[in-house]
Amino acid sequence: MAFKPQIKVPATYMRGGTSKGVFFNLTDLPEPAQVAGEARDNLLLRVIGSPDPYQKQTDGMGGATSSTSKTVILSKSAKPDHDVDYLFGQVAIDKAFVDWSGNCGNLTSAVGAFAVSNGLVDASKIPDNGVVEVKVWQVNISKTIIVHVPITNGEVQETGDFELDGVTFPAAEVKLEFMDPADGEGALFPTGNLVDELEVPGIGMLSATMINAGIPTVFINASEVGYDGTELQEAINGDASALEKLETIRAYGALKMGLISHIDEAKARQHTPKVAWVAPAKTYHASSGKVVSDTDIDLVVRAMSMGKLHHAMMGTAAVAIGTAAAIPGTLVNLAAGGGERQEVNFGHPSGTLKVGAAATLVDGNWQVTKASMSRSARVLMEGWVRVPE
Known part of the structure:
Protein backbone atom coordinates (compact mmCIF):
# COMPACT_ATOMS: atom_id res chain seq x y z
CA MET A 1 0.00 0.00 0.00
CA GLY A 184 -12.67 41.78 23.86
CA GLU A 185 -15.75 39.75 24.82
CA GLY A 186 -17.35 42.25 27.17
CA ALA A 187 -17.10 44.63 30.09
CA LEU A 188 -14.26 44.55 32.61
CA PHE A 189 -16.69 43.10 35.15
CA PRO A 190 -19.31 41.24 33.09
CA THR A 191 -21.76 40.92 35.98
CA GLY A 192 -21.32 44.57 36.97
CA ASN A 193 -20.03 43.55 40.41
CA LEU A 194 -16.56 43.52 41.94
CA VAL A 195 -17.56 40.47 43.98
CA ASP A 196 -20.37 38.05 43.22
CA GLU A 197 -21.90 35.10 45.02
CA LEU A 198 -21.31 32.13 42.73
CA GLU A 199 -23.49 29.11 43.39
CA VAL A 200 -21.78 25.87 42.38
CA PRO A 201 -23.78 22.63 42.69
CA GLY A 202 -22.14 20.16 45.05
CA ILE A 203 -19.80 22.83 46.40
CA GLY A 204 -22.01 25.63 47.64
CA MET A 205 -21.93 29.40 47.50
CA LEU A 206 -18.54 30.99 46.80
CA SER A 207 -17.40 34.59 46.72
CA ALA A 208 -15.96 35.32 43.27
CA THR A 209 -14.41 38.19 41.37
CA MET A 210 -15.05 37.63 37.68
CA ILE A 211 -13.01 39.85 35.42
CA ASN A 212 -12.29 40.23 31.71
CA ALA A 213 -8.72 41.50 31.67
CA GLY A 214 -5.93 39.79 29.79
CA ILE A 215 -8.09 36.69 29.81
CA PRO A 216 -11.49 36.05 31.42
CA THR A 217 -10.73 34.86 34.95
CA VAL A 218 -12.76 33.67 37.93
CA PHE A 219 -10.99 34.50 41.21
CA ILE A 220 -12.08 32.75 44.41
CA ASN A 221 -10.77 32.76 47.97
CA ALA A 222 -8.44 29.85 48.68
CA SER A 223 -9.94 29.36 52.13
CA GLU A 224 -13.43 28.79 50.72
CA VAL A 225 -12.27 25.74 48.75
CA GLY A 226 -9.98 24.25 51.39
CA TYR A 227 -6.66 25.67 50.18
CA ASP A 228 -4.16 28.20 51.52
CA GLY A 229 -2.75 29.44 48.20
CA THR A 230 0.68 27.79 48.55
CA GLU A 231 -0.22 24.56 46.73
CA LEU A 232 2.21 23.09 44.20
CA GLN A 233 1.30 21.01 41.16
CA GLU A 234 1.53 17.62 42.82
CA ALA A 235 -1.03 18.62 45.46
CA ILE A 236 -3.67 19.38 42.82
CA ASN A 237 -2.89 17.59 39.57
CA GLY A 238 -2.77 14.14 41.15
CA ASP A 239 -6.09 14.62 42.94
CA ALA A 240 -9.00 13.72 40.66
CA SER A 241 -11.59 15.12 43.07
CA ALA A 242 -9.76 18.46 43.27
CA LEU A 243 -9.56 18.72 39.49
CA GLU A 244 -13.25 17.94 39.16
CA LYS A 245 -14.14 20.53 41.81
CA LEU A 246 -12.08 23.27 40.19
CA GLU A 247 -13.39 22.47 36.71
CA THR A 248 -16.96 22.65 38.02
CA ILE A 249 -16.24 26.08 39.52
CA ARG A 250 -14.71 27.18 36.23
CA ALA A 251 -17.72 25.99 34.25
CA TYR A 252 -20.26 27.75 36.45
CA GLY A 253 -18.08 30.86 36.41
CA ALA A 254 -18.14 30.78 32.61
CA LEU A 255 -21.92 30.59 32.72
CA LYS A 256 -22.19 33.47 35.19
CA MET A 257 -19.83 35.59 33.06
CA GLY A 258 -21.96 34.99 29.97
CA LEU A 259 -19.17 33.23 28.10
CA ILE A 260 -21.39 30.20 27.55
CA SER A 261 -25.16 29.82 27.45
CA HIS A 262 -25.34 26.27 28.82
CA ILE A 263 -23.10 24.52 31.33
CA ASP A 264 -22.29 21.71 28.86
CA GLU A 265 -20.58 24.22 26.55
CA ALA A 266 -17.69 24.59 29.03
CA LYS A 267 -16.25 21.28 27.80
CA ALA A 268 -15.60 22.82 24.39
CA ARG A 269 -14.13 26.01 25.86
CA GLN A 270 -11.17 24.79 27.88
CA HIS A 271 -8.86 27.78 27.47
CA THR A 272 -11.25 30.37 28.90
CA PRO A 273 -12.15 31.37 31.47
CA LYS A 274 -9.36 30.60 33.91
CA VAL A 275 -10.07 29.83 37.56
CA ALA A 276 -7.64 31.01 40.23
CA TRP A 277 -7.60 31.13 44.01
CA VAL A 278 -6.04 33.86 46.12
CA ALA A 279 -4.91 34.27 49.72
CA PRO A 280 -2.90 36.75 51.81
CA ALA A 281 0.89 36.51 51.56
CA LYS A 282 2.36 33.41 53.18
CA THR A 283 5.87 31.95 53.25
CA TYR A 284 6.27 28.73 51.23
CA HIS A 285 8.76 26.67 49.26
CA ALA A 286 8.50 27.11 45.49
CA SER A 287 8.73 24.11 43.17
CA SER A 288 12.47 24.79 42.74
CA GLY A 289 12.93 24.47 46.51
CA LYS A 290 13.69 28.12 47.12
CA VAL A 291 11.86 29.92 49.90
CA VAL A 292 9.33 32.59 48.93
CA SER A 293 8.97 34.86 51.96
CA ASP A 294 5.69 36.52 52.88
CA THR A 295 7.64 39.77 53.27
CA ASP A 296 8.57 39.75 49.58
CA ILE A 297 5.06 39.33 48.16
CA ASP A 298 1.65 40.96 48.48
CA LEU A 299 -0.43 37.79 48.09
CA VAL A 300 -0.34 34.22 46.78
CA VAL A 301 -2.20 33.06 43.67
CA ARG A 302 -2.68 29.66 42.08
CA ALA A 303 -4.32 29.25 38.66
CA MET A 304 -5.64 26.40 36.56
CA SER A 305 -4.86 26.08 32.86
CA MET A 306 -6.48 23.48 30.60
CA GLY A 307 -7.61 21.44 33.60
CA LYS A 308 -4.31 21.42 35.51
CA LEU A 309 -2.60 23.66 38.06
CA HIS A 310 -0.15 25.84 36.11
CA HIS A 311 3.50 25.40 37.03
CA ALA A 312 3.97 29.18 37.29
CA MET A 313 1.48 31.79 36.05
CA MET A 314 -0.05 32.41 32.66
CA GLY A 315 0.87 35.85 31.35
CA THR A 316 -2.73 36.70 30.57
CA ALA A 317 -3.82 35.63 34.05
CA ALA A 318 -1.06 37.83 35.46
CA VAL A 319 -2.70 40.75 33.63
CA ALA A 320 -6.00 39.79 35.27
CA ILE A 321 -4.27 39.63 38.67
CA GLY A 322 -2.62 43.02 38.24
CA THR A 323 -5.84 44.61 37.00
CA ALA A 324 -7.99 43.17 39.78
CA ALA A 325 -5.38 44.11 42.40
CA ALA A 326 -5.54 47.75 41.25
CA ILE A 327 -9.28 47.95 41.90
CA PRO A 328 -10.21 48.31 45.60
CA GLY A 329 -12.72 45.72 46.78
CA THR A 330 -11.98 42.80 44.47
CA LEU A 331 -10.93 39.52 46.08
CA VAL A 332 -7.45 39.94 44.61
CA ASN A 333 -7.15 43.46 46.01
CA LEU A 334 -8.41 42.38 49.44
CA ALA A 335 -6.00 39.43 49.58
CA ALA A 336 -3.17 41.87 48.81
CA GLY A 337 -4.19 44.06 51.74
CA GLY A 338 -6.75 46.33 50.09
CA GLY A 339 -6.47 49.98 49.14
CA GLU A 340 -5.19 51.63 45.98
CA ARG A 341 -2.13 50.19 44.27
CA GLN A 342 -0.49 50.41 40.85
CA GLU A 343 1.50 47.18 41.03
CA VAL A 344 1.39 43.90 42.86
CA ASN A 345 4.00 41.23 43.51
CA PHE A 346 2.42 37.80 43.89
CA GLY A 347 3.67 34.33 44.71
CA HIS A 348 2.99 31.43 42.33
CA PRO A 349 4.17 27.79 42.32
CA SER A 350 7.54 28.61 40.73
CA GLY A 351 8.30 31.86 42.59
CA THR A 352 7.14 35.44 42.23
CA LEU A 353 6.01 37.88 39.55
CA LYS A 354 5.42 41.63 39.59
CA VAL A 355 2.73 43.14 37.37
CA GLY A 356 1.57 46.73 37.14
CA ALA A 357 -1.79 48.25 36.25
CA ALA A 358 -3.44 51.62 36.71
CA ALA A 359 -7.20 51.74 37.29
CA THR A 360 -9.54 54.73 37.31
CA LEU A 361 -13.24 55.07 38.08
CA VAL A 362 -15.02 56.81 35.19
CA ASP A 363 -18.76 57.50 35.44
CA GLY A 364 -19.14 54.69 37.93
CA ASN A 365 -17.24 52.15 35.80
CA TRP A 366 -13.70 50.94 36.38
CA GLN A 367 -11.31 51.37 33.46
CA VAL A 368 -7.75 50.14 33.08
CA THR A 369 -5.71 51.70 30.29
CA LYS A 370 -2.64 49.49 30.53
CA ALA A 371 -1.14 46.53 32.36
CA SER A 372 2.56 45.75 32.19
CA MET A 373 5.08 43.07 33.10
CA SER A 374 8.46 41.73 32.03
CA ARG A 375 9.15 38.34 30.49
Whole structure:
Protein backbone atom coordinates (compact mmCIF):
# COMPACT_ATOMS: atom_id res chain seq x y z
CA MET A 1 0.00 0.00 0.00
CA ALA A 2 1.36 3.44 -0.94
CA PHE A 3 1.25 6.28 1.55
CA LYS A 4 1.70 9.96 0.81
CA PRO A 5 5.00 11.43 2.05
CA GLN A 6 5.26 13.95 4.84
CA ILE A 7 5.08 17.64 4.01
CA LYS A 8 7.55 20.24 5.30
CA VAL A 9 6.28 23.49 6.80
CA PRO A 10 8.67 26.30 7.81
CA ALA A 11 8.39 26.81 11.58
CA THR A 12 10.20 28.17 14.61
CA TYR A 13 10.10 26.57 18.06
CA MET A 14 10.27 29.31 20.68
CA ARG A 15 10.09 29.82 24.41
CA GLY A 16 8.13 32.84 25.53
CA GLY A 17 7.94 33.50 29.26
CA THR A 18 7.11 30.21 30.99
CA SER A 19 5.56 28.69 27.86
CA LYS A 20 6.83 27.39 24.54
CA GLY A 21 5.19 26.73 21.22
CA VAL A 22 5.51 26.35 17.47
CA PHE A 23 5.46 29.65 15.55
CA PHE A 24 4.42 30.03 11.91
CA ASN A 25 4.41 32.83 9.40
CA LEU A 26 0.89 32.73 7.92
CA THR A 27 2.17 32.74 4.35
CA ASP A 28 4.34 29.67 5.04
CA LEU A 29 1.35 27.48 5.89
CA PRO A 30 -0.14 25.18 3.25
CA GLU A 31 -2.76 27.18 1.37
CA PRO A 32 -5.81 25.38 2.88
CA ALA A 33 -4.44 26.17 6.37
CA GLN A 34 -3.97 29.88 5.69
CA VAL A 35 -7.63 30.43 6.58
CA ALA A 36 -9.47 29.44 9.73
CA GLY A 37 -11.16 26.07 9.61
CA GLU A 38 -10.76 22.32 9.72
CA ALA A 39 -7.60 22.18 7.59
CA ARG A 40 -5.77 24.61 9.86
CA ASP A 41 -6.89 22.87 13.03
CA ASN A 42 -5.93 19.45 11.68
CA LEU A 43 -2.48 20.70 10.71
CA LEU A 44 -1.80 22.21 14.13
CA LEU A 45 -3.11 19.14 15.94
CA ARG A 46 -0.72 16.93 13.97
CA VAL A 47 2.20 19.31 14.50
CA ILE A 48 1.72 19.24 18.27
CA GLY A 49 0.85 15.52 18.43
CA SER A 50 -2.81 15.60 19.43
CA PRO A 51 -5.16 14.01 20.21
CA ASP A 52 -3.05 11.66 22.29
CA PRO A 53 -4.92 9.27 24.62
CA TYR A 54 -1.58 8.58 26.34
CA GLN A 55 -1.32 12.35 27.07
CA LYS A 56 2.40 12.45 26.17
CA GLN A 57 2.37 14.03 22.67
CA THR A 58 5.32 11.78 21.82
CA ASP A 59 4.54 11.94 18.10
CA GLY A 60 4.59 15.73 17.91
CA MET A 61 6.17 18.95 19.12
CA GLY A 62 3.99 19.34 22.20
CA GLY A 63 5.26 18.77 25.73
CA ALA A 64 2.04 17.31 27.16
CA THR A 65 1.29 20.31 29.38
CA SER A 66 -0.90 23.35 28.82
CA SER A 67 2.28 25.48 28.77
CA THR A 68 3.85 23.50 25.93
CA SER A 69 0.86 22.55 23.74
CA LYS A 70 0.67 25.88 21.93
CA THR A 71 0.78 27.30 18.42
CA VAL A 72 1.16 30.82 17.05
CA ILE A 73 0.40 32.19 13.57
CA LEU A 74 1.82 35.62 12.68
CA SER A 75 1.42 37.90 9.68
CA LYS A 76 1.96 41.50 8.70
CA SER A 77 -0.85 43.41 10.32
CA ALA A 78 -3.97 44.38 8.42
CA LYS A 79 -4.73 46.78 11.26
CA PRO A 80 -3.69 50.44 10.82
CA ASP A 81 -0.66 51.52 12.89
CA HIS A 82 0.17 47.93 13.90
CA ASP A 83 3.14 45.83 12.87
CA VAL A 84 1.94 42.26 13.23
CA ASP A 85 -1.26 40.24 13.68
CA TYR A 86 -0.92 37.55 16.34
CA LEU A 87 -3.24 34.55 16.41
CA PHE A 88 -2.89 32.01 19.22
CA GLY A 89 -4.13 28.42 19.22
CA GLN A 90 -4.19 26.39 22.44
CA VAL A 91 -4.06 22.74 21.42
CA ALA A 92 -5.83 20.21 23.63
CA ILE A 93 -3.67 17.24 24.57
CA ASP A 94 -6.11 14.31 24.60
CA LYS A 95 -8.83 15.79 22.38
CA ALA A 96 -8.99 16.80 18.71
CA PHE A 97 -9.57 20.42 19.62
CA VAL A 98 -7.80 23.76 19.11
CA ASP A 99 -9.12 26.53 21.37
CA TRP A 100 -9.02 29.98 19.74
CA SER A 101 -10.95 31.76 22.50
CA GLY A 102 -8.09 33.58 24.23
CA ASN A 103 -4.54 34.89 24.17
CA CYS A 104 -1.27 33.49 25.58
CA GLY A 105 0.47 36.29 27.44
CA ASN A 106 3.69 34.34 27.91
CA LEU A 107 4.15 33.62 24.21
CA THR A 108 3.41 37.27 23.48
CA SER A 109 6.96 37.97 24.62
CA ALA A 110 8.24 35.84 21.72
CA VAL A 111 5.92 37.41 19.15
CA GLY A 112 7.96 40.58 18.90
CA ALA A 113 11.23 38.71 18.42
CA PHE A 114 9.75 36.46 15.71
CA ALA A 115 8.21 39.46 13.94
CA VAL A 116 11.53 41.33 13.87
CA SER A 117 13.60 38.32 12.79
CA ASN A 118 11.15 37.30 10.05
CA GLY A 119 10.71 40.67 8.35
CA LEU A 120 7.23 41.41 9.67
CA VAL A 121 8.39 44.72 11.18
CA ASP A 122 9.41 47.62 8.92
CA ALA A 123 13.21 47.72 8.86
CA SER A 124 13.16 51.49 9.33
CA LYS A 125 11.80 51.00 12.86
CA ILE A 126 14.61 48.73 13.98
CA PRO A 127 17.65 50.47 15.52
CA ASP A 128 21.18 49.13 15.25
CA ASN A 129 21.24 49.08 19.03
CA GLY A 130 18.43 49.80 21.47
CA VAL A 131 14.82 48.72 21.74
CA VAL A 132 12.13 48.47 19.07
CA GLU A 133 8.49 48.77 20.07
CA VAL A 134 6.55 46.12 18.14
CA LYS A 135 2.87 46.99 18.02
CA VAL A 136 0.93 43.73 18.05
CA TRP A 137 -2.73 43.23 17.20
CA GLN A 138 -3.91 40.23 19.24
CA VAL A 139 -6.50 38.72 16.92
CA ASN A 140 -8.14 36.32 19.40
CA ILE A 141 -9.26 39.11 21.74
CA SER A 142 -9.00 42.19 19.46
CA LYS A 143 -6.50 44.02 21.66
CA THR A 144 -3.24 45.93 21.21
CA ILE A 145 -0.05 44.77 22.94
CA ILE A 146 3.28 46.61 22.82
CA VAL A 147 6.32 44.31 22.92
CA HIS A 148 9.64 46.03 23.69
CA VAL A 149 12.26 43.96 21.86
CA PRO A 150 15.95 44.57 22.68
CA ILE A 151 18.19 44.92 19.62
CA THR A 152 21.98 44.51 19.39
CA ASN A 153 23.85 45.09 16.13
CA GLY A 154 20.57 45.12 14.24
CA GLU A 155 19.43 41.72 15.51
CA VAL A 156 17.16 40.55 18.33
CA GLN A 157 19.06 40.28 21.62
CA GLU A 158 18.00 37.03 23.28
CA THR A 159 20.70 36.43 25.90
CA GLY A 160 20.93 38.44 29.10
CA ASP A 161 20.80 38.36 32.88
CA PHE A 162 17.06 38.80 33.43
CA GLU A 163 15.75 35.98 35.62
CA LEU A 164 12.16 34.79 35.47
CA ASP A 165 10.79 32.37 38.04
CA GLY A 166 9.62 29.25 36.25
CA VAL A 167 12.41 29.49 33.65
CA THR A 168 15.72 27.80 34.45
CA PHE A 169 18.15 30.08 32.61
CA PRO A 170 18.44 33.89 32.41
CA ALA A 171 17.81 35.77 29.16
CA ALA A 172 17.20 39.29 27.86
CA GLU A 173 14.31 41.18 29.43
CA VAL A 174 11.27 41.80 27.22
CA LYS A 175 8.79 44.36 28.54
CA LEU A 176 5.12 43.92 27.65
CA GLU A 177 2.32 46.47 27.75
CA PHE A 178 -1.24 45.20 27.42
CA MET A 179 -3.28 48.18 26.26
CA ASP A 180 -6.89 48.54 27.40
CA PRO A 181 -6.68 44.98 28.76
CA ALA A 182 -10.39 44.39 29.32
CA ASP A 183 -11.03 41.27 27.23
CA GLY A 184 -12.67 41.78 23.86
CA GLU A 185 -15.75 39.75 24.82
CA GLY A 186 -17.35 42.25 27.17
CA ALA A 187 -17.10 44.63 30.09
CA LEU A 188 -14.26 44.55 32.61
CA PHE A 189 -16.69 43.10 35.15
CA PRO A 190 -19.31 41.24 33.09
CA THR A 191 -21.76 40.92 35.98
CA GLY A 192 -21.32 44.57 36.97
CA ASN A 193 -20.03 43.55 40.41
CA LEU A 194 -16.56 43.52 41.94
CA VAL A 195 -17.56 40.47 43.98
CA ASP A 196 -20.37 38.05 43.22
CA GLU A 197 -21.90 35.10 45.02
CA LEU A 198 -21.31 32.13 42.73
CA GLU A 199 -23.49 29.11 43.39
CA VAL A 200 -21.78 25.87 42.38
CA PRO A 201 -23.78 22.63 42.69
CA GLY A 202 -22.14 20.16 45.05
CA ILE A 203 -19.80 22.83 46.40
CA GLY A 204 -22.01 25.63 47.64
CA MET A 205 -21.93 29.40 47.50
CA LEU A 206 -18.54 30.99 46.80
CA SER A 207 -17.40 34.59 46.72
CA ALA A 208 -15.96 35.32 43.27
CA THR A 209 -14.41 38.19 41.37
CA MET A 210 -15.05 37.63 37.68
CA ILE A 211 -13.01 39.85 35.42
CA ASN A 212 -12.29 40.23 31.71
CA ALA A 213 -8.72 41.50 31.67
CA GLY A 214 -5.93 39.79 29.79
CA ILE A 215 -8.09 36.69 29.81
CA PRO A 216 -11.49 36.05 31.42
CA THR A 217 -10.73 34.86 34.95
CA VAL A 218 -12.76 33.67 37.93
CA PHE A 219 -10.99 34.50 41.21
CA ILE A 220 -12.08 32.75 44.41
CA ASN A 221 -10.77 32.76 47.97
CA ALA A 222 -8.44 29.85 48.68
CA SER A 223 -9.94 29.36 52.13
CA GLU A 224 -13.43 28.79 50.72
CA VAL A 225 -12.27 25.74 48.75
CA GLY A 226 -9.98 24.25 51.39
CA TYR A 227 -6.66 25.67 50.18
CA ASP A 228 -4.16 28.20 51.52
CA GLY A 229 -2.75 29.44 48.20
CA THR A 230 0.68 27.79 48.55
CA GLU A 231 -0.22 24.56 46.73
CA LEU A 232 2.21 23.09 44.20
CA GLN A 233 1.30 21.01 41.16
CA GLU A 234 1.53 17.62 42.82
CA ALA A 235 -1.03 18.62 45.46
CA ILE A 236 -3.67 19.38 42.82
CA ASN A 237 -2.89 17.59 39.57
CA GLY A 238 -2.77 14.14 41.15
CA ASP A 239 -6.09 14.62 42.94
CA ALA A 240 -9.00 13.72 40.66
CA SER A 241 -11.59 15.12 43.07
CA ALA A 242 -9.76 18.46 43.27
CA LEU A 243 -9.56 18.72 39.49
CA GLU A 244 -13.25 17.94 39.16
CA LYS A 245 -14.14 20.53 41.81
CA LEU A 246 -12.08 23.27 40.19
CA GLU A 247 -13.39 22.47 36.71
CA THR A 248 -16.96 22.65 38.02
CA ILE A 249 -16.24 26.08 39.52
CA ARG A 250 -14.71 27.18 36.23
CA ALA A 251 -17.72 25.99 34.25
CA TYR A 252 -20.26 27.75 36.45
CA GLY A 253 -18.08 30.86 36.41
CA ALA A 254 -18.14 30.78 32.61
CA LEU A 255 -21.92 30.59 32.72
CA LYS A 256 -22.19 33.47 35.19
CA MET A 257 -19.83 35.59 33.06
CA GLY A 258 -21.96 34.99 29.97
CA LEU A 259 -19.17 33.23 28.10
CA ILE A 260 -21.39 30.20 27.55
CA SER A 261 -25.16 29.82 27.45
CA HIS A 262 -25.34 26.27 28.82
CA ILE A 263 -23.10 24.52 31.33
CA ASP A 264 -22.29 21.71 28.86
CA GLU A 265 -20.58 24.22 26.55
CA ALA A 266 -17.69 24.59 29.03
CA LYS A 267 -16.25 21.28 27.80
CA ALA A 268 -15.60 22.82 24.39
CA ARG A 269 -14.13 26.01 25.86
CA GLN A 270 -11.17 24.79 27.88
CA HIS A 271 -8.86 27.78 27.47
CA THR A 272 -11.25 30.37 28.90
CA PRO A 273 -12.15 31.37 31.47
CA LYS A 274 -9.36 30.60 33.91
CA VAL A 275 -10.07 29.83 37.56
CA ALA A 276 -7.64 31.01 40.23
CA TRP A 277 -7.60 31.13 44.01
CA VAL A 278 -6.04 33.86 46.12
CA ALA A 279 -4.91 34.27 49.72
CA PRO A 280 -2.90 36.75 51.81
CA ALA A 281 0.89 36.51 51.56
CA LYS A 282 2.36 33.41 53.18
CA THR A 283 5.87 31.95 53.25
CA TYR A 284 6.27 28.73 51.23
CA HIS A 285 8.76 26.67 49.26
CA ALA A 286 8.50 27.11 45.49
CA SER A 287 8.73 24.11 43.17
CA SER A 288 12.47 24.79 42.74
CA GLY A 289 12.93 24.47 46.51
CA LYS A 290 13.69 28.12 47.12
CA VAL A 291 11.86 29.92 49.90
CA VAL A 292 9.33 32.59 48.93
CA SER A 293 8.97 34.86 51.96
CA ASP A 294 5.69 36.52 52.88
CA THR A 295 7.64 39.77 53.27
CA ASP A 296 8.57 39.75 49.58
CA ILE A 297 5.06 39.33 48.16
CA ASP A 298 1.65 40.96 48.48
CA LEU A 299 -0.43 37.79 48.09
CA VAL A 300 -0.34 34.22 46.78
CA VAL A 301 -2.20 33.06 43.67
CA ARG A 302 -2.68 29.66 42.08
CA ALA A 303 -4.32 29.25 38.66
CA MET A 304 -5.64 26.40 36.56
CA SER A 305 -4.86 26.08 32.86
CA MET A 306 -6.48 23.48 30.60
CA GLY A 307 -7.61 21.44 33.60
CA LYS A 308 -4.31 21.42 35.51
CA LEU A 309 -2.60 23.66 38.06
CA HIS A 310 -0.15 25.84 36.11
CA HIS A 311 3.50 25.40 37.03
CA ALA A 312 3.97 29.18 37.29
CA MET A 313 1.48 31.79 36.05
CA MET A 314 -0.05 32.41 32.66
CA GLY A 315 0.87 35.85 31.35
CA THR A 316 -2.73 36.70 30.57
CA ALA A 317 -3.82 35.63 34.05
CA ALA A 318 -1.06 37.83 35.46
CA VAL A 319 -2.70 40.75 33.63
CA ALA A 320 -6.00 39.79 35.27
CA ILE A 321 -4.27 39.63 38.67
CA GLY A 322 -2.62 43.02 38.24
CA THR A 323 -5.84 44.61 37.00
CA ALA A 324 -7.99 43.17 39.78
CA ALA A 325 -5.38 44.11 42.40
CA ALA A 326 -5.54 47.75 41.25
CA ILE A 327 -9.28 47.95 41.90
CA PRO A 328 -10.21 48.31 45.60
CA GLY A 329 -12.72 45.72 46.78
CA THR A 330 -11.98 42.80 44.47
CA LEU A 331 -10.93 39.52 46.08
CA VAL A 332 -7.45 39.94 44.61
CA ASN A 333 -7.15 43.46 46.01
CA LEU A 334 -8.41 42.38 49.44
CA ALA A 335 -6.00 39.43 49.58
CA ALA A 336 -3.17 41.87 48.81
CA GLY A 337 -4.19 44.06 51.74
CA GLY A 338 -6.75 46.33 50.09
CA GLY A 339 -6.47 49.98 49.14
CA GLU A 340 -5.19 51.63 45.98
CA ARG A 341 -2.13 50.19 44.27
CA GLN A 342 -0.49 50.41 40.85
CA GLU A 343 1.50 47.18 41.03
CA VAL A 344 1.39 43.90 42.86
CA ASN A 345 4.00 41.23 43.51
CA PHE A 346 2.42 37.80 43.89
CA GLY A 347 3.67 34.33 44.71
CA HIS A 348 2.99 31.43 42.33
CA PRO A 349 4.17 27.79 42.32
CA SER A 350 7.54 28.61 40.73
CA GLY A 351 8.30 31.86 42.59
CA THR A 352 7.14 35.44 42.23
CA LEU A 353 6.01 37.88 39.55
CA LYS A 354 5.42 41.63 39.59
CA VAL A 355 2.73 43.14 37.37
CA GLY A 356 1.57 46.73 37.14
CA ALA A 357 -1.79 48.25 36.25
CA ALA A 358 -3.44 51.62 36.71
CA ALA A 359 -7.20 51.74 37.29
CA THR A 360 -9.54 54.73 37.31
CA LEU A 361 -13.24 55.07 38.08
CA VAL A 362 -15.02 56.81 35.19
CA ASP A 363 -18.76 57.50 35.44
CA GLY A 364 -19.14 54.69 37.93
CA ASN A 365 -17.24 52.15 35.80
CA TRP A 366 -13.70 50.94 36.38
CA GLN A 367 -11.31 51.37 33.46
CA VAL A 368 -7.75 50.14 33.08
CA THR A 369 -5.71 51.70 30.29
CA LYS A 370 -2.64 49.49 30.53
CA ALA A 371 -1.14 46.53 32.36
CA SER A 372 2.56 45.75 32.19
CA MET A 373 5.08 43.07 33.10
CA SER A 374 8.46 41.73 32.03
CA ARG A 375 9.15 38.34 30.49
CA SER A 376 11.88 36.86 28.28
CA ALA A 377 11.99 34.82 25.07
CA ARG A 378 14.34 32.98 22.77
CA VAL A 379 14.43 30.75 19.71
CA LEU A 380 14.92 27.08 20.59
CA MET A 381 14.98 25.68 17.05
CA GLU A 382 14.10 26.82 13.56
CA GLY A 383 13.67 25.11 10.22
CA TRP A 384 10.77 22.89 9.13
CA VAL A 385 8.23 20.86 10.98
CA ARG A 386 7.08 17.70 9.17
CA VAL A 387 3.59 16.27 9.21
CA PRO A 388 1.92 13.44 7.26
CA GLU A 389 -0.07 14.97 4.41
